[in-house]
Amino acid sequence: MIERQAWLGFNLVAGIGPVRTRQLLERFGSLADAWQASPEALSAAADVDARTLQNFVEVRRRVDLDRELARIDQLGVSLITWQDEEYPSLLAELRAIDEAPPLLYSRGSLTTADESALAVVGTRKATPYGLQVTQQFARKLAARRLTIVSGLARGIDTEAHRAALEVDGRTIAVLPGGIDVVFPPQNRALAEQIAHHGALVTSFPLGTQAESKNFPPRNALISGLARGVLVTEASVDSGAMLTVTAATRHGRDVFAVPGNITAHNSAGVNQLIRDGAVMVMEAQDVLDVLKPGTSAPPAGAAESLPDLDGDEKAVFALLSDEPIHIDDITRQCAMPVARISSALTLLELKGLARQVAQSTYVRTSKVR
Numbered sequence: 001m002i003e004r005q006a007w008l009g010f011n012l013v014a015g016i017g018p019v020r021t022r023q024l025l026e027r028f029g030s031l032a033d034a035w036q037a038s039p040e041a042l043s044a045a046a047d048v049d050a051r052t053l054q055n056f057v058e059v060r061r062r063v064d065l066d067r068e069l070a071r072i073d074q075l076g077v078s079l080i081t082w083q084d085e086e087y088p089s090l091l092a093e094l095r096a097i098d099e100a101p102p103l104l105y106s107r108g109s110l111t112t113a114d115e116s117a118l119a120v121v122g123t124r125k126a127t128p129y130g131l132q133v134t135q136q137f138a139r140k141l142a143a144r145r146l147t148i149v150s151g152l153a154r155g156i157d158t159e160a161h162r163a164a165l166e167v168d169g170r171t172i173a174v175l176p177g178g179i180d181v182v183f184p185p186q187n188r189a190l191a192e193q194i195a196h197h198g199a200l201v202t203s204f205p206l207g208t209q210a211e212s213k214n215f216p217p218r219n220a221l222i223s224g225l226a227r228g229v230l231v232t233e234a235s236v237d238s239g240a241m242l243t244v245t246a247a248t249r250h251g252r253d254v255f256a257v258p259g260n261i262t263a264h265n266s267a268g269v270n271q272l273i274r275d276g277a278v279m280v281m282e283a284q285d286v287l288d289v290l291k292p293g294t295s296a297p298p299a300g301a302a303e304s305l306p307d308l309d310g311d312e313k314a315v316f317a318l319l320s321d322e323p324i325h326i327d328d329i330t331r332q333c334a335m336p337v338a339r340i341s342s343a344l345t346l347l348e349l350k351g352l353a354r355q356v357a358q359s360t361y362v363r364t365s366k367v368r
Contacts, residue, residue, distance in 0.1 A: 005065040006031035007081045008072075011103040012059050012205050015052030018095070021082075021102040023047070035060070071206060072105070077179050080104040089115055091224045094250060099220060101203035105179040108199030113170055116292040117147040119226035119247075121219075121240040122156030122233045123265055128323070128357035130233030130265060133257050134159040135354075135362070136321050137232060140283035142169025146292055147198065149174065149226045151218060152187050156232055156240070165193055166351070166364055172225060175202040176210040176218040183210035201225070215239055220246035227290055228253035230280070234268035241268060244277075253289055255280045308350075311335065311343040319353055319363035326359040 010016045010024070010031055021031070027045035028034040034042065039053050048056070072079060080086045081103050082095065088110055094100040120138050122130060134156050138148050142164035150157040152173040164171035173194045177183055179202050182191045191200055203221060204214060219239065223229055223246040231254070234240040247254050256277040259266025273279045280286055308316060314333050318324060326344065330337050344361060347353035354364045 003030055003032045003083075004079060004081075005069060006035040007103050008068060008079060009035055009059060009063065009065050010056075011203075012063060012068075013052065013056045015049070015055055016046075018098040018100060018102055020046040020048065020052075022095075022098070068206070075180055075206075076107055078106045080106055080110070086110055088225055090117065090227065091221075094224050097249070099224060099246075099250065101217075101221065104201055104203055105206070106199050106201050107179055108172075108195040108197075110172075110199050110201070111170075113145065114147045114172065114198075114225070115227075116145060116290070117149050117172070117226040118286065118290065119149040119222045119229040119243060119252075120156070120160035120232065121150055121222065121229060121243045122231055123235060123238045123240065123268075124153050124155040124157075125265065126155035126159065126233055127263070127265055128360070129259070130156060131159050132321075132323055132356050132362065134232040135163040135356075135364075137230060137257070137280075137283050137286070138163035139167050139169075139364075141286060142171065143167040144283070144287060144292065145169075146286075146290070147172060149222055151176070151222055152183070152191060152194075152200075153239075154184060154186075156234075158187060158190065160232075161190060161194055165197055168197070171198040173198075173200050174218055174222045174225065175200060175204070176214040178202065178204050178206045178208040180206050181209060216242050216246075219243040220249075223247040223250050223252055226252065228255060228286070230255040230257070230286060231269050231272060231277075232257045233259060233265050235264050235266075236268045236271055238268050244272065253278060255286055255289070257281075308347075309343075311339050312346055315340055315343040316347055316352060316363070319347075319361060321362060323356050323360045323362050326361070329361075 023046040024034040042048055043053055091100050138160040142148050147170040148160050148164040149172045150160040161171045171194055182188045219242040222243050229243055229247040231240050244254055254277040256269040256272040259269050318329050329340050353361050356362055
């Protein structure tokens with residue numbers, strides 16, 4: 001029995017969390033020794049209830065840990081424990097309040113750069129406004145070397161990850177299930193991109209499906225991996241509020257982008273501001289509070305524009321972070337709408353423009 005196997009084994013036992021893991025380490029000195037202990041000794045060491053003890057006995061009898069480790073290695077997944085140098089320092093700080101998962105599954109890389117991380121969260125049913133401000137904040141903050149952490153969900157989470165990737169920034173996606181179960185499945189391609197520009201992370205064993213009970217611990221992990229939480233658009237009953245609740249426990253800064261006071265999707269963020277969250281209007285507002293170690297853009301963030309023809313240059317010059325409708329572009333360009341539409345399509349294909357609403361576009365160039 002090696003220590004890595006034991007950490008994996010105990011992570012498979014329902015009822016063994018941070019508190020009992022700490023107790024086992026204090027009593028036995030290693031989880032390998034704890035794994036070999038009798039059920040009676042285990043119960044005495046960690047005050048394990050009968051149901052958890054039964055789970056332990058069943059997992060130890062049924063699971064072939066060598067085979068489980070082989071599956072993990074085959075998937076290119078790393079196991080990171082409390083005892084490993086790679087364990088995120090921001091998360092390690094939460095061991096004192098028993099909110100740091102003993103074991104993380106990671107695909108990709110967790111680095112010291114992630115010590116400057118911001119969680120960006122919000123509603124799955126995002127409006128064009130919510131998507132716009134999320135993209136604007138996440139892109140600019142990722143370009144200033146803040147790792148963007150989110151949950152890979154539809155809507156705001158997806159937009160935050162994509163925006164970070166657009167500027168070659170780092171981003172971490174925290175999953176509500178096993179590392180081999182991408183949720184939602186529509187984001188599999190995005191998950192692959194994230195694994196190559198950051199990491200996919202979870203505390204759940206392989207094969208765990210995304211169930212409602214998994215979202216609170218997933219959202220707490222999002223907060224734990226970040227120095228602050230930015231909510232760009234959310235109703236009062238949005239799951240993003242679970243992340244804010246965790247951030248409050250963790251002592252993290254909470255930021256909120258104000259929204260329309262009559263809009264359902266803005267009720268949550270506006271309430272956060274009323275209750276004391278930091279209201280932010282631009283990326284610099286976040287940077288002023290977090291004060292990351294460097295404000296220089298990451299390598300590769302400023303790239304030359306690809307060759308553009310005359311129509312593309314004229315249309316691109318009118319695009320910015322502020323959405324603009326094709327009718328307004330037509331009035332300012334003085335060219336037929338068919339040529340403008342063609343130019344916009346080509347700019348989208350080159351990754352320089354993006355449609356955020358019907359016939360409404362923003363610039364997505366890495367050149368600012």
